[in-house]
Amino acid sequence: MRALHEWNLSYAEARQVQVELAGRVEFVPLEKEPQVIAGLDCAFSGDGKRTFAAAVVLRVIGWHYGQPGPFDFEHVETATAQQETRFPYIPGLLSFREAPVCLEAVAKLGRQPDLFMIDGQGVAHPRRLGLASHLGLFFDKPTIGCAKSRLIGKYAEPGVEKGAWSPLRDGEETIGAVVRTRSRVKPVFVSVGHQCTLEDAIRITLACATRYRIPEPTRLAHQAVSRLR
DNA sequence: GCGACAG
């Protein structure tokens, strides 16, 4: 775990940090297929004064029937953390609100996973440093951003069948993909977080998509963190 | 100025 900067920053300083860190995000193919995957998610107390985080670690133990997923998983461990909420929600600055608690939860894990799937954007962000990318730099591990809705970018609606996807673009640049994880259900927004390619991110997301819209790691993290409230 | 806007 790396501490790249402090978190008590002004909005202007936070944006500057994003611009500087974005240049360190690595777009490289995964070295090996991840065998241990962690899902990360946050939740808030009713009055919003406390922030919770849960990291659920899963081990891939096989595949359903044929080849490309979905995976079968085995629960390894779950770590949680809670802190006082210190930063407001501002579109584009989400990581300054949620990353600190996420870091605390992940630090409690007995073993670091091969890859993290995070509820939020990766590089599909105005300054190319969404929550998943920001955390990836601190973890120095592969991360994938898997958000439930769009922050920026334009796209064509993907086909209605599970597995269909279309590129998410910002001008001429492809920043992510809109992926159908379940037939006839609203797609998710996938982007590179750190140390992987968009193709890796899409493939892993689909391999983790079972019968629900939200892929298993993030889905279970959401359940775990919701129980803390 | 107006509209958009992860969780």
Next chain:
DNA sequence: ATCTTGTCGC
């Protein structure tokens, strides 16, 4: 994100 249960449909 959160306030909130049942209910209609595949």
